[in-house]
Amino acid sequence: MNFIFSLLLLTLANAANSTTHYLDWTVSWTHANPDGLKERLVPAINGEWPLPVLRVNRGDRIIANITNDLNEPARNSTIHWHGLFMNGSNDMDGVPFLTQCPGPQNNSYIYNFTVDQPGTYWYHTHIENLYPDGYRQMLLVDDDGAWFEDLVDEEISFTLTDWYDTVTETIFTDSFEVIYNPTGAEPLPNSILFNDTLSPRWEVQSNKTYRLRIANIGAFSGFYFYMPNKTFQIVEVDGIYTEPAEAELIYIATAQRYSLLVNITDDDDVIPMVQIADSSLYDLIPPHLQLNRTGFLYVGNPDESKFEALDNTGIFETAPIWNLTDNSEAAGVTDPLTKDTYTSDNLIWYDDMQLVPYDHEPLLEPVDLNYTLHLTMGLLGNGLPYAFLNDISYTAPKVPTLYSVLSAPSDDVANNATIYGSNTHSLIMEHNQVVQFILNNDDTGKHPFHMHGHAFQCVQRGPDEGQTNFVPYNETADAGDYPTYPMRRDTFVVLPNSHFLIRVRADNPGIWFFHCHIDWHMSQGLALVLVEAPAQIRQNYKVHPISSNQIETCTNVGVSMTGNAANNTNDFFDLSGQNLQYKDLPPGFTARGIVALVFSCICAFIGLGFLCWYGTTDTTEGEAREAERIIENELMTSADAETRDFVNEALHHDQQSYSPGKSNGYVRERSIDSSRGSAGNSSESHI
Incomplete structure (x- = not known):
């Protein structure tokens, strides 16, 4: 009884000390050029970009009136408050066609919720490929009860991100x-940014401990982060306080956040902070793409020359790098690792699976419900690349899923996944069930998965299998050796050709998105919907019904608030007219394909016959010179200066010194160098 009374007093005290933050934001277009390469359109809030950093205390309320003035080009608008659980306020989560209707132009939408969890978060739109354009920023929630509060003197927060010089929707539809693009190769960013700029600086003081709060708010890229000759302590990931863990280098996938404690000593002058893009995510790397940035902490007034960004050599000499020569036999490597041959894959990063939550929440068990998901990438019948979980590419319903729950004729109907559509991939979770998700990644890339409404337990992650054969979760071989206090976070990376296992307690009734946070993949359908405790959702909204503002938004955008996924209200199990993904590619050859194959074969045989006849005849000196002239002209017309020099050397080299083997070797070397960027040009600062 005393405990309950004390808890009540603490709740009342927090309520008395809480603040309501009124935000009156108009979102419109402006222009920015953060990488210095190209000015482009960006979404601004009240005319400013970068967007404002939000800072509140735990227990505060946010009331945000968002007016959409995104015209020319016209865009709808929503805001998702990434990482906040929205317990009891599912309709504030900001996901169009799940928890609300899209906010159309010249419309205002009100978000009203209490922030009841501390940590490092961010906000971003969740619509029309818009957040990579710059519609995102940090959201910091302070807490007087943090276990490390007395260790921290001051705080610095910043973002890491990739950047595209073209409006994202244009990239999506045009390229x-x-x-x-049948392989679904992701568009490469034009730059990477450190706190939405190139080389930011922060003044610090000696003999103080700083909390660095870092968020990756990019669309695609993961980043490595380290400070030369410095170690730091990890004390928070994704809003979850952890036992202190000493590290030298961390990996921050898109949507993840970290808090690090760093000590500034008397010996410190200028302290570089190095951001390195995970180049393994990129299919090709153009020479102009700089894959690292350097931010700086500094004490006093150091000489300007000390603010020099690290180049390839500097990173090679200061970063914790796995020297392949130490494992040459196992790795099949015979040459030593050098500044010209290493990539970001050689960096040693702290494995977040080793982190222990400070609250020591034990492993959730027993498991009440298990979902096994199989991730693949491929084509559908329209010839376009898509992403799939269990062969389903997420396709939004006609009625927001939350509204389908609320308008269903009974709890039993609301508890049936059928009504939410066959292509929304909706999974039902009953209240307080322990739910286990096994995700098998049959793809050669990393995928950071984010779950709305929860921080889940990261129970197991399989090893990085790279380009080798797919290794799914094996219940017999992999089960059993689980951590006592699993690491928790809301965004977790599944490694290439591998798997992970996570668990969550379904204690937050609502409609929650579970998706890859690489924006290109989410747009391809790499997502599903968790319909958590439908009966409790319906009961909650009898007490706190949908607001008139939300009803007005749906009316303005022309989206129904009643019915199943197909907007059928008479029979909730009638899905005729629902939104569907494209049909699969037809197996084998169609009639048109057979005709094309036959004529292609005929042409091929005719061509081979002509080549055989021509090859047996003598070639005159004039014909040879004419062929050489045609080849040279064609190559020189489209080649850059470097290639033209190479062609001249190959075509006009002295006959006595010509060596086919040497020439082919040179071509291979040039190909390797170009795939890394200008590794030999330290001033470009590539990695």
């Missing part, structure tokens, strides 16, 4: 989701 990504197109038939001439």
Whole structure:
């Protein structure tokens, strides 16, 4: 009884000390050029970009009136408050066609919720490929009860991100989701940014401990982060306080956040902070793409020359790098690792699976419900690349899923996943069930998965299998050796050709998105919907019904608030007219394909016959010179200066010194160098 009374007093005290933050934001277009390469359109809040950093205390309320003035080009708008659980306020989560209707132009939408958890978060739009354009920023929640509060003197917060010089929707429709990109190769960013700029600086003081709060708010890239000759303590990930863990280098996937404690000593002058893009995510790396940035902490007034960004050599000499020569036999490597041959894959990063939550929440068991998910990438019948979980590419319903729950004729109907559509991939979780998700990644890339409404336990992650054969979770071989206090976070990376296992207690009724946070993949359908405790959702909204503002938004955008996923209200199990993914590619050859194959074969045989006849005849000196002239002209027309020099050397080299083997070797070397960027040009600062 005394404990309950004390808890009540603490709750009342927090309520008395809480603040309501009124935000009156108008979102519109402005222009920015953060990488110095190209000015482009960016979404601004009240005319400013970068967007404002939000800072509140635990227990505070946010009331945000968001007016959408995104015209020319016209865009809808929502805001998702990433990492906040929105317990009891599911309709404030900001996901169009899940928890609300899209906010159309010249419309205002009100978010009203209490922030009841501390930590490092961020906010971003969740609509129309818009957040990579710059519609995102940090959200910091302070807490007087943090276990490390007395250790921290001051705090510095910043973001890491990739950057595209073209509006994202244009990239998506013109070069990504197109038939001439059948592999689904993700668009490469034009730059990477450190706190939405290139080389930011912060003044610090000696003999103080700083809390660095870092968020990766990028669309695609993961980043390595380290400070030369410095160690730091990890004390928070994704809003979860952890036992202190000493590290030298961390990996921050898109959407993840970290808090690090760093000591500034008397010996410190200028302290570089190095951001390195995970180049393994990129299919090709153009020479102009700089894959690292350097921010700086500094004491006093150091000489300007000390603020020099680290180049390839500097990173090679200061970063914790796995020297392949120490494992040459196992790795099949015979040459030593050098500044010209290493990549970000050689960096040693702290494994977040080793982190222990400070609250020591034990492993959730027994498991009440298990979902096994199989991740694949492929084509559908329209020839475009998509992403799949269990062969389903997420396709939004016609009625927001939350509204389908609320308008269902009974709790039993609301508890049936069928009504939410066959392509929303909706999974039902009953109240307080322990739910286990096994994700098998049958793809050669990393995928950071984020779950709305929860921080889940990270129970197991399989090893990085790289480009080798897919290794799914094996219940017989992998089960059993689980941590006593599993690390928790809301965004977790599944490694290439591997798997992970996570658990969550379904204690937050609502409609929650579970998706890859690489924006290109989410747009391809790499997502599903968790319909958590439908009966409790319906009961909650009898007490706190949907607001008139939300009803007005749906009316303005022309989206129904009643019915199943197909907007059928008479029979909730009638899904005729629902939104569906494209049909699969037809197996084998169609009639048109057979005709094309036959004529192609005929042409091929005719061509081979002509080559055989021509090859048996003598070639005159004039014909040889004419062929050489045509080849040279064609190559020189489209080649850059370096290639033209190479062609001249190959075509006009002295006959006595010509060596086919040497020439082919040179071509291979040039190909390797170009795939890394200008590794030999330290001033470009590539990695």
